[in-house]
Amino acid sequence: MPDTPPRTEGKRVLADLNALRAIGTYKTGVHKPTFSEPHRQSLDWLAQKLPDAGLSAAIDGVGNVFGTSTKPGPKLLAGSHLESQNYAGWLDGPLGVVYALEAARVLNGDPAFKGAVEVACWCDEEGHFGSFLGSRSFVGQVTEAEIDAARDRTSGRTMREALADMGLSGRARVTAEPGRHVGYLEAHIEQGDTLESGRLAIGVVTSIVGxxxxxxxxxxxxxxxxxxxxxxxxxxxxxxxxxxxxxxxxxxxxxxxxxxxxxxxxxxxxxxxxxxxxxxxxxxxxxxxxxxxxxxxxxxxxxxxxxxxxxxxxxxxxxxxxxGAPAMMNSGFQDAIEGASKALAGGRSIRMPSGAGHDAQMLATVMPAAMLFVPSIGGISHHWTENTADSDIVTGAEVFVDACSRILGG
Amino acid sequence: MPDTPPRTEGKRVLADLNALRAIGTYKTGVHKPTFSEPHRQSLDWLAQKLPDAGLSAAIDGVGNVFGTSTKPGPKLLAGSHLESQNYAGWLDGPLGVVYALEAARVLNGDPAFKGAVEVACWCDEEGHFGSFLGSRSFVGQVTEAEIDAARDRTSGRTMREALADMGLSGRARVTAEPGRHVGYLEAHIEQGDTLESGRLAIGVVTSIVGxxxxxxxxxxxxxxxxxxxxxxxxxxxxxxxxxxxxxxxxxxxxxxxxxxxxxxxxxxxxxxxxxxxxxxxxxxxxxxxxxxxxxxxxxxxxxxxxxxxxxxxxxxxxxxxxxGAPAMMNSGFQDAIEGASKALAGGRSIRMPSGAGHDAQMLATVMPAAMLFVPSIGGISHHWTENTADSDIVTGAEVFVDACSRILGG
CATH class of the missing domain: 3.30.70.360 (Alpha-Beta Plaits)
Structure with missing residues (x-):
């Protein structure tokens, strides 16, 4: 047993993100379409990491990976996605998954902390086969007929074939268990230049545009x-x-x-x-x-x-x-992110809408949800040059873990 | 032996064109890309018809089909192509091949007629794999390296693979034999509305635009x-x-x-x-x-x-x-077409440039060449609705055969 409670480790976060970048590398980014071999390997990587955070790993019939906890107390769901756009960046998705993993490692591993972070990795946020298939499935909006009809927009491969290749044919899809989670928190790169041009560290998302x-x-x-x-x-x-x-x-x-x-x-x-x-x-x-x-x-x-x-x-x-109706983010969660930013990022945050769509907009239909942004260098995303300064990645992780702690403690 | 010399038979021309339309039919047109199964079957159909015109059939290493004659006297080369654009019309190409076949049947089969029409069916005029590969090969402008690099623009299949599937790997390509032919004559649908709007039957092509x-x-x-x-x-x-x-x-x-x-x-x-x-x-x-x-x-x-x-x-x-440099058509051949039109189409002809490219522009680099147009209904081509009135097809055939006769007789 450690003498001091676990704390956010920036080096570990960066190492995890680079390990994911090493799977399906394309230039300084990745090419990791949904259900490609690099995507499958990335999901396996996550499933092997989840036990370190006191979570048991499972993948469901739409390709969502969940890390669930048996720890007593309130539970916060956190996550993002691991597939990429074709020939795109290394942080769009993995950042939010690794932050969630880090929060689970820190908070679930502290016996004095009441409550746990559970991790979700949503499948196909990038829309190779459809529109937010993983998170929409979780909130009960995807029919079997929609999966029957879905095809990879690049290769034409049917989703049924892809699921069979992944060994997921016939597996049940997991949907939200009412009352299990106090809410959902997701981190993401901003994908615009608002934070960078304002020399800010954290974006507190107020709404996700339609x-x-x-x-x-x-x-x-x-x-x-x-x-x-x-x-x-x-x-x-x-x-x-x-x-x-x-x-x-x-x-x-x-x-x-x-x-x-x-x-x-x-x-x-x-x-x-x-x-x-x-x-x-x-x-x-x-x-x-x-x-x-x-x-x-x-x-x-x-x-x-x-x-x-x-x-x-x-x-x-x-x-x-x-x-697409816009999704409003929970105001209490926004306060928690802002509080964490004041404590750990010198208050260099701004409240802003998200111009991009995210899984959080689907989760917001069934539970309180919120998002935290970190800066994107040059505002670039959906391209292999997408990047964020290591120091911003580490600050973002610290704020994210603290925000999770505040949400679970409140 | 027939009592009367053979003559142009409109019914036979229409039957041949419809037989070719029945191979690779798409709506009222055809889908017959270069080296597709319907294209291969169409070349076989032609090879089986050529002996009826006193010609021996052979296919060369680029997919050109030739019908050659042993009849003494001057020889005129005539033809066009049998592949189509994707999902396109039935006459673009086949009209010129069937007219050439008909001219050969009529003139080669007449023992009193001195000279012969030889038939050429040029491969890939429509440019699935390149630009006029068949006729450019015949005039000596295609290298093996160009064929190595050529790919089907729709499927990506290499030309080498396609030639292997056709059984043509390693076969020699035939090039023009200097002095063998007095020239080249090709018939084609106009693909514009000049003839139709002027109520004309025959276009005498003066040049092919670059x-x-x-x-x-x-x-x-x-x-x-x-x-x-x-x-x-x-x-x-x-x-x-x-x-x-x-x-x-x-x-x-x-x-x-x-x-x-x-x-x-x-x-x-x-x-x-x-x-x-x-x-x-x-x-x-x-x-x-x-x-x-x-x-x-x-x-x-x-x-x-x-x-x-x-x-x-x-x-x-x-x-x-x-x-593409423009190609000028031989003026003596133009006179022959115009003379035939006066004799058999009431002189309803006009001299006009061709806005479309044709194999004749390649042949014109090595021998006298000319072209004859028949009307296109509504000016439409490169589409499955492409069509020409049966009566115009028959008139065109009569003028074409007579023009061949005049060129060989002159």
Missing amino acids: IWQYRINFAGEQNHAGTTRMAVRKDAGLALAKFCVAIDQRFPETCGSRTVWTTGRITLDPGAPSIIPGGAEMLFQIRDDDPAVIARLEQLLRTMADEVNAKGPCTVTITKLRT | IWQYRINFAGEQNHAGTTRMAVRKDAGLALAKFCVAIDQRFPETCGSRTVWTTGRITLDPGAPSIIPGGAEMLFQIRDDDPAVIARLEQLLRTMADEVNAKGPCTVTITKLRT
Whole structure:
């Protein structure tokens, strides 16, 4: 038995994060898609670490890993995810999992501390097969039919095949046990430049913005790129390009101060160099934490589409794929994070919304939930150059563990 | 021995074209990529038909099928191709092959006629693996290294694998035998609306326009679509869209009366809904039969790129992939086609350039060459709805056979 209670060890946190980076390394980041071999190895790594924190490890039928405790007293759930976007960064996900593991090691291992941190590693937060499949499954929002239909957006492999390859076919999915947890806490890199530009250490997340996703399709007339005169063309690709430029020109007049919008993918049909595209498709999304702003922008988008359809020569249709209500973070938990920041980070924190989606927004539908951000160098994420200073990683871990302690103690 | 010399039989031509449409049928067209099973079956079909025209059939190491004659006298080479674009029309290629077969049946089978038509079916005119690989191989412009590097643009299968699957590995490629042929004649659907709108039956091709192909790459900064403020984004996809719109606005001031330009493919990198594209690429081509016009437009394109690079936030680079000199058609052969049209189509012909590329432009580098067009309904091609009225197909066949006769007789 140690003479002094366990405490947050920055070196151990950095060593764990680097051990996870060594699995599926890509340049200074990782390539660890959901259910890839590096992802599987990362889940195994976690399952082997959980007993050090007094937790028994199990993986459920959707690929979520849970570390559960038999310690008496209140229990706080904490975690994040271990898969990555394709060819992306080393901290997006692992940071929150390792912080949760560290909090469990420190607090569960202290016999004088009443209560325990339980760890959750949510599967497919990055959406290779769907949208927050792991955490949505835990809160009871995923049907078997949705899993039947899910496919890897890069390889086309079905989720059923992937689960079979992982040895998870037929295994039950774990859902939230009412009353078991006082709430959920998740740490994450900011993925923006608010903390860095303000020389701050901690972001106290107030809400997670909603994401509204649209598929916008243009229909023209496929034809030969050499024999069809410019005057008679119905070029769906050109119609799409004009629409993108029109959005860029007109959205700023109507948006809110924090609204963002993105065309992430463009596909021309058939996409051959000598064929005028008869079809074109763009994936478009809008994010804001105010649904009224989104409603105004969606109306503008539909007005612009009406104008294209009235003018020709191509037609456009807008399909709404996803409506994401913003999730509010628990205010008591926000106070706990802020208190921990004052104690351990000189109060260098700010309350801010999250522009990115996180598993915490799903957990917030069934229990109090909150999030803590650490700075991202240059605001970069979803890219292999994503990084955070080691000192910021260590400070974040100390604040996170203390926040867990405060939540469980309160 | 027949009492009367053989003559063009429209019914036989239509039956042959429909037999080829029955191989690899897609809706009312065909899906017959190079070296696909339907393509292989179509080449077999042709090889079995050639003996009816007094020709012995052989396939060479690049997939070209030749029907050669031992008949004394001058020889005219005629043909086109049998593979199709993906999910495309039934006449683009097969029309010219069947017309050549019909001319060979009529003229080679007439003992009183001095000379013969030999048939060529060029492989991969549609560019699944490269650019005019079959006809360029015949005129001596394809190296083994090019074939080593060639891949199917849709499936990624290497050309070497495809040739092995066809049983053609290690087979020699046939090149033009100097002096063997008086020239080359090819028939094709117009793929535009000039003949239809002028109520004409025959296009006498004067030249085949050159195609200049460019890859235009935009570099921005890949980042998270939720956390990166609009003001600091470097969205390569938006930069590409603006460039497309700028081309649409500025090219008309500088182009010629028949110039056409097309963006056939757009790719965003990484192409995920929640990631701001850090890279974007467009395949862009310009066609004209006047290199001076192309030179002006290319200069404009580079000026526009300089403007983008000076202004930011993204950078653009232009890579020229292909420079296509226009090919002039033989004037004596043009006269022969026009003469045949006067005799058999009421003179309803027009002299016109071809906006599309054809194997004839490759043949024109080693022998006199010419082309004949028949009308395309609605000007549509490279799409499964591509079609030509049966009566126009039959008239075209009669004119083609007569033109062959005139060329060989002259």
